[in-house]
Amino acid sequence: MSKLVFIPFLLVCSLCFAQSDLQNLYDSARHNSNLNLAQKVNHLANESHEKKLLANSYFLMAYLQKKDEKFYEAVSNYFNALSAYRTLGDIKQVANVTENIANIYNATGFHDKALEYYYDVIRIRTSLADTAGLIKVNSATGLQLQEMGRYDEALALYSETLNMAQITNDKHRVYWINNNIGRIYRSLHDFPKARAAYEKSMEAAINKNDIGEVYNNLGYLYLTFNDTLAAYKYLKESLNMLSDHMFIGTAYTNLAYIYEKRNSDSTQLFFEKSFSFFKDHQITMSEEYFEVCRKLKEINRANGNLQEALKYSDNIDQLTTDLLELRINLNDMYNQYQVEAATYKFASEEKARALAKQLKIDQYIKWALAVLAVILITLLIILYRKNRKIQFAQDTARKIYKVIHS
Numbered sequence: 001m002s003k004l005v006f007i008p009f010l011l012v013c014s015l016c017f018a019q020s021d022l023q024n025l026y027d028s029a030r031h032n033s034n035l036n037l038a039q040k041v042n043h044l045a046n047e048s049h050e051k052k053l054l055a056n057s058y059f060l061m062a063y064l065q066k067k068d069e070k071f072y073e074a075v076s077n078y079f080n081a082l083s084a085y086r087t088l089g090d091i092k093q094v095a096n097v098t099e100n101i102a103n104i105y106n107a108t109g110f111h112d113k114a115l116e117y118y119y120d121v122i123r124i125r126t127s128l129a130d131t132a133g134l135i136k137v138n139s140a141t142g143l144q145l146q147e148m149g150r151y152d153e154a155l156a157l158y159s160e161t162l163n164m165a166q167i168t169n170d171k172h173r174v175y176w177i178n179n180n181i182g183r184i185y186r187s188l189h190d191f192p193k194a195r196a197a198y199e200k201s202m203e204a205a206i207n208k209n210d211i212g213e214v215y216n217n218l219g220y221l222y223l224t225f226n227d228t229l230a231a232y233k234y235l236k237e238s239l240n241m242l243s244d245h246m247f248i249g250t251a252y253t254n255l256a257y258i259y260e261k262r263n264s265d266s267t268q269l270f271f272e273k274s275f276s277f278f279k280d281h282q283i284t285m286s287e288e289y290f291e292v293c294r295k296l297k298e299i300n301r302a303n304g305n306l307q308e309a310l311k312y313s314d315n316i317d318q319l320t321t322d323l324l325e326l327r328i329n330l331n332d333m334y335n336q337y338q339v340e341a342a343t344y345k346f347a348s349e350e351k352a353r354a355l356a357k358q359l360k361i362d363q364y365i366k367w368a369l370a371v372l373a374v375i376l377i378t379l380l381i382i383l384y385r386k387n388r389k390i391q392f393a394q395d396t397a398r399k400i401y402k403v404i405h406s
Contacts, residue, residue: 026053026060035064055084059097069283071104072329078104079333092133095124099137105334106140107284108326111148113334118144135164135173143180151184175204179214186221194221212241216251228258246285249277253292268299282319283326290316 022044029037042057044050062077078101085093102117118141125133138161145154158177165173182197198218205211219234235255242248256270271292278289297312 022048022050022053026057029057030060033064033067035061035068038064051084051088055081055088055090055093058084059093062097062100066100066104069281071108071283072326075101075104075330075333091124092128092130095121095128095130095133095137098124099140102144103140105330106144106147108323108330109286110327110330110334111144113331115141115144115148131164131168132170135161135168135170138164139173139177142177146180146184151188154184155181171204171206172210175201175206175210175214178204179217182214182217182221186217186224189224191221191225208241209243209247212238212251213244213247215241216247216254219251220254223254223257232258245277246281249274249281249285249292250288252277253288256295264299264303268296271295271299283323286319286323289319293319 022041025037025044026041028034029041038057038060042054042061045054045057058077058081062074062081065071065074065077078097082094082097082101085091085097098117099121102114102121105111105114105117118137121137122134122141125137138157142154142157142161145151145157158181162174162177164170165177178197178201182194182201185191185194185197195218198214198221202211202214205214215234215238219231219238221231222228222234223231231254235251235258238251239248242251252270252274256267256274259266259270274288274292275296278285278292282289293312293315297309297316300306300308300312
């Protein structure tokens with residue numbers, strides 16, 4: 001008998017150890033940003049039917065592929081994670097995954113589709129009363145509206161979100177939102193409001209790179225209003241602070257614009273520096289990359305360097321091809337998302353209707369039991385009173401009998 005008890009105990013222990021080892025493997029993949037290890041965890045989790053780890057490993061794989069700008073593979077794994085989290089009923093993670101998908105669609109130029117994803121996330125986070133998550137997705141949605149030229153809507157959402165960020169003391173979001181408000185007013189050619197927003201952004205900045213980004217934007221603001229001396233001052237200062245390669249590339253592009261009408265050598269030098277920072281982020285910075293390649297193609301052609309001009313022309317053609325292929329694939333995935341979302345919504349609504357029906361039946365049962373209880377109590381009261389009357393009649397009869405026979 002003791003052996004029969006001991007064997008299941010060993011099986012349970014071995015399963016617990018296996019789960020613990022797999023979790024440790026996942027933690028290692030996450031901490032070391034190791035895609036190969038994450039894929040191994042995913043395979044093992046699938047084999048051992050560890051649903052939570054399977055979902056998390058899909059999410060991690062997608063995140064690491066997104067960092068490497070392997071967007072098609074990333075979205076594919078985000079969809080796998082989305083399906084897994086829906087099965088688990090983990091709504092908060094469904095929102096996190098959907099927001100990451102939205103970010104990819106935004107980065108690849110699918111602005112309308114990205115906006116739909118963001119609105120899905122807003123609905124989920126609102127239902128969960130997730131203030132921190134709502135501040136984050138509202139900010140991203142505001143930026144999406146801004147990039148689509150819907151400035152009034154963006155400003156309204158930024159204003160609402162800025163209040164939330166100030167209440168929760170989220171300084172990074174206060175910095176980030178004010179920085180983007182400044183960019184909107186620059187686009188609207190409202191210098192005073194743009195400058196004021198950038199100043200508020202700097203007050204909330206929490207590191208040198210943040211301040212460097214604001215200086216870069218201030219430099220471009222002054223450049224827009226033809227104050228090249230002030231523009232140069234802010235742009236050079238930004239390069240001393242920036243650590244983000246994409247923003248460093250942007251600062252060099254802005255410096256190139258300052259020299260464009262004066263010194264072609266300096267212009268070419270700054271555009272080449274921009275290219276060196278953008279070439280590893282061609283998809284994410286596609287508009288900026290296209291513009292820099294176009295400028296360098298024109299400069300080299302004008303200088304008679306036809307081989308170099310052809311190189312930059314080929315870069316533009318290659319990125320155009322890559323973007324077209326990626327957008328076709330992402331469009332197919334978007335259609336898949338719509339079908340799966342509708343199916344999930346229908347299934348959820350069916351469950352909700354079944355639950356509502358069951359609750360209604362339960363309510364009817366409660367009412368029936370309540371009525372039955374009232375009837376039983378009434379019958380007991382009637383029976384009790386009847387018994388009292390019988391007892392009274394019997395007592396009276398006994399007394400009369402005693403009187404007659406006394």
